[in-house]
Amino acid sequence: MSTKQSAILETTDLCKRFGGVLATDHVNLNVLKGEVHALIGPNGAGKTTLISQLSGLLKPDSGQIKFKGKNLTGKPAHKFARAGLARSFQITSLFADMTLLQNVALAIQANAGHSFSFWRDATTDDRLLEPAYHYLQTTGLAGNADRLASAVSHGERRQLEVAMALATEPSLLLLDEPMAGMGTDESNLMVEILQKLSGEKTILLIEHDMDAVFTLADRISVLVYGRIIATGNKEQIQSNPDVKAAYLGEASNGEASNA
Amino acid sequence: MSETKLKNNSKPRPLSFWINAILLLLLAVVPPILFITGQPFWLDVFTRLVILALAATALNLVLGYGGLVSFGHAAYLGLGAYAVGIPTYHALYGGMDAIASFNGFLHLGLAVLVSALFALLTGAISLRTRGVNFIMITMAFGQMIFYAIVALENYGGDDGLTIDVRSEFPLISLDNPLTLYGLCYLSLLMALFIVYKITRSRFGLTLQGARSNEERMRSLGVNCYRYQLVAIVISGAICGYAGFLLGNFSTFISPEMMDWTRSGELMFMVILGGAAFLCGPIFGAAAFILLEEVLRDVTIHWHLPFGLLLILSVLFFRGGLSGALDRLRSQGDKP
Numbered sequence: 098m099s100t101k102q103s104a105i106l107e108t109t110d111l112c113k114r115f116g117g118v119l120a121t122d123h124v125n126l127n128v129l130k131g132e133v134h135a136l137i138g139p140n141g142a143g144k145t146t147l148i149s150q151l152s153g154l155l156k157p158d159s160g161q162i163k164f165k166g167k168n169l170t171g172k173p174a175h176k177f178a179r180a181g182l183a184r185s186f187q188i189t190s191l192f193a194d195m196t197l198l199q200n201v202a203l204a205i206q207a208n209a210g211h212s213f214s215f216w217r218d219a220t221t222d223d224r225l226l227e228p229a230y231h232y233l234q235t236t237g238l239a240g241n242a243d244r245l246a247s248a249v250s251h252g253e254r255r256q257l258e259v260a261m262a263l264a265t266e267p268s269l270l271l272l273d274e275p276m277a278g279m280g281t282d283e284s285n286l287m288v289e290i291l292q293k294l295s296g297e298k299t300i301l302l303i304e305h306d307m308d309a310v311f312t313l314a315d316r317i318s319v320l321v322y323g324r325i326i327a328t329g330n331k332e333q334i335q336s337n338p339d340v341k342a343a344y345l346g347e348a349s350n351g352e353a354s355n356a
Numbered sequence: 357m358s359e360t361k362l363k364n365n366s367k368p369r370p371l372s373f374w375i376n377a378i379l380l381l382l383l384a385v386v387p388p389i390l391f392i393t394g395q396p397f398w399l400d401v402f403t404r405l406v407i408l409a410l411a412a413t414a415l416n417l418v419l420g421y422g423g424l425v426s427f428g429h430a431a432y433l434g435l436g437a438y439a440v441g442i443p444t445y446h447a448l449y450g451g452m453d454a455i456a457s458f459n460g461f462l463h464l465g466l467a468v469l470v471s472a473l474f475a476l477l478t479g480a481i482s483l484r485t486r487g488v489n490f491i492m493i494t495m496a497f498g499q500m501i502f503y504a505i506v507a508l509e510n511y512g513g514d515d516g517l518t519i520d521v522r523s524e525f526p527l528i529s530l531d532n533p534l535t536l537y538g539l540c541y542l543s544l545l546m547a548l549f550i551v552y553k554i555t556r557s558r559f560g561l562t563l564q565g566a567r568s569n570e571e572r573m574r575s576l577g578v579n580c581y582r583y584q585l586v587a588i589v590i591s592g593a594i595c596g597y598a599g600f601l602l603g604n605f606s607t608f609i610s611p612e613m614m615d616w617t618r619s620g621e622l623m624f625m626v627i628l629g630g631a632a633f634l635c636g637p638i639f640g641a642a643a644f645i646l647l648e649e650v651l652r653d654v655t656i657h658w659h660l661p662f663g664l665l666l667i668l669s670v671l672f673f674r675g676g677l678s679g680a681l682d683r684l685r686s687q688g689d690k691p
Contacts, residue, residue, distance in 0.1 A: 116549075154575065173579075178574070179577045183576075186572075190572045192565055195564075202561075203561060206561065214557050214558040215554050218553075219558040222558075252469070336465050343434065
């Protein structure tokens with residue numbers, strides 16, 4: 098990956114404090130157009146806090162978030178999404194009482210502009226259902242289109258998360274631990290799905306699974322106690338002494354407590 | 357792409373559809389027959405049932421499909437009824453020339469407009485809260501209208517106001533109980549059709565998405581507030597229209613009809629009948645009227661069994677009566 102590419106997402110000195118804890122400590126993060134950028138760090142490093150700010154659900158105390166050159170700092174979440182930034186949730190956040198197809202169709206509808214259409218039947222509208230079905234296929238869920246989101250397995254819900262994020266046709270996909278709580282088979286399937294996407298999408302991936310990160314990521318940033326201590330490619334990160342001390346050294350403990 | 361996978365219009369109609377259809381058919385046929393065979397009392401009961409079902413259908417849009425527990429919907433019923441009473445009063449006794457009229461279209465327009473406006477103003481503020489706060493603030497707005505009307509000594513204040521002349525329309529006369537029932541019944545059908553269309557539209561799906569998971573909707577880029585506000589305005593307008601019918605039916609209006617307990621009764625109908633089921637409010641209104649008529653003869657504390665029934669239905673019948681019907685269907689579907 099050439100480093101001359103332009104940054105699609107850029108944060109400058111981003112800070113977020115919860116009481117006495119500086120959960121995000123002057124974070125300067127660049128995500129380049131077209132790359133898969135992984136954000137790793139031990140439990141409690143502030144990864145989810147950071148991604149929540151990057152998707153507008155949390156407001157930073159100071160610092161700046163620039164996306165595609167526009168300053169989005171302090172804007173509400175739906176403005177972030179409208180600007181082309183989609184996220185999946187670590188704890189799955191779906192429309193449990195709707196089918197998988199309806200879940201994705203809602204995402205497509207949201208992306209298609211306002212929904213102040215009161216009369217035309219949207220539940221049989223091919224302009225929503227066909228692309229929705231397409232994204233279910235992309236994420237390996239086509240066979241489950243008519244099942245309720247509350248009735249499918251954990252792994253399938255995670256896939257649905259990705260399908261919904263994709264359906265908003267984002268310029269940047271924020272994936273918050275897409276493999277969390279998955280078995281080996283489910284994880285492998287997810288890695289496959291993400292690998293297929295990696296050619297076409299810019300992805301910021303937060304993930305505990307080191308194998309997945311090293312397989313998928315072009316660049317990796319390491320977050321420890323709210324601070325980014327290193328950014329680089331796989332080899333640079335693996336050989337970085339700070340990273341070894343702070344993260345990889347205790348990875349086995351971290352994984353165990355995470356399971 | 358397999359077209360058949362995406363569309364399921366070819367599915368056979370579920371049992372609940374036929375039960376709802378039969379219910380609506382019975383409502384069209386039975387009350388007129390009772391009236392013609394010399395039991396006008398029952399036509400009155402059914403007229404009230406249909407008007408309450410209409411108001412509950414309006415509430416269902418917000419409470420059932422929108423997941424917003426509005427505890428102030430009786431205010432719209434009251435506003436609609438006073439939109440009949442006040443112009444009629446002035447037409448008879450002078451004053452307020454701008455609205456003094458017996459013209460039914462004026463009454464109707466006023467009822468819908470004032471209710472929609474009230475819904476817009478109070479909804480815009482209420483929607484800044486959620487959960488219990490939303491319930492309390494909608495109730496507070498309802499009570500605000502209640503006390504405002506009590507303070508209007510001109511129109512009877514606490515004692516209420518008798519409507520001496522019903523709204524006048526060309527060709528039909530609402531003084532004929534059958535005509536009035538027909539109008540109420542057709543209005544209910546129309547409202548059901550409107551709610552049916554809305555809930556299947558993009559607007560309706562957005563509303564239901566916000567009920568299901570509002571944070572998720574926001575991260576999909578949807579500003580839920582605007583959709584919920586429009587839903588509240590539509591609901592308020594329909595409920596105000598129901599108030600217009602109620603005023604013409606009872607020919608007596610008082611602040612009591614917009615008391616918070618009335619709002620509670622509407623909620624009772626929606627929840628017992630089955631929130632987010634199209635015909636749920638009709639079942640709810642029917643159950644309400646039935647219990648009221650039966651229990652009122654037995655005991656003056658007839659609200660107590662009501663409360664118990666509601667608790668039981670919330671605990672054991674998810675989706676109320678319609679939900680129970682729906683489960684009946686899905687069990688029947690299995691081989």
